[in-house]
Amino acid sequence: MLYTEKVLDHFNNPRNVGEIPDADGVGEVGNAKCGDIMKMYLKIQDGVITDVKFKTFGCGAAIATSSMATEMVKGRSIEEALQLTNKAVMEALDGLPPAKVHCSVLAEQAVKAALADYYTRLGIDPEPLVGRLSPSCEEEGPCCS
Ligand code: FES
Helix, strand or coil, X not given: CCCCHHHHHHHHCCCCECXXXXXXXXXXXXXXXXXXXXXXXXXXXXXXXXXXXXXXXXXXXXXXXHHHHHHXXXXXXXXXXXXXXXXXXXXXXXXXXXXXXXXXXXHHHHHHHHHHHHHHHCXXXXXXXHCCCCCCHHHCCCXXX
């Protein structure tokens, strides 16, 4: 089978879908090649992510990885969320087919983009804390084929 049970589960029953109207940070990343878009909303209180929602217009792997990423950062501190890697998301889903690895990068980048937005709103330069975001997969290598 191409996709693991966990990927199929998160694709069929994605967790934390939606928007947070009064979010403290919103991140949107897109994959230039396939045109898929992921939007992540964070509610942050005392340095902890108290709520998170996402909307993904994209492939099944993009939906499954964003769903898993929201579960992995919910209730965590900003510092912990910043440690989230696409690799960890993939491992939590028991893997992805090689051609879909890049979809998991979108999920990582969406979380980071939302945290960058949070810092920007506070008047803090996010780049030293969040790092440089590369929302376009062109920079990261093959994907979406
Ligand atoms: Fe575009 Fe998966 S994110 S194919």
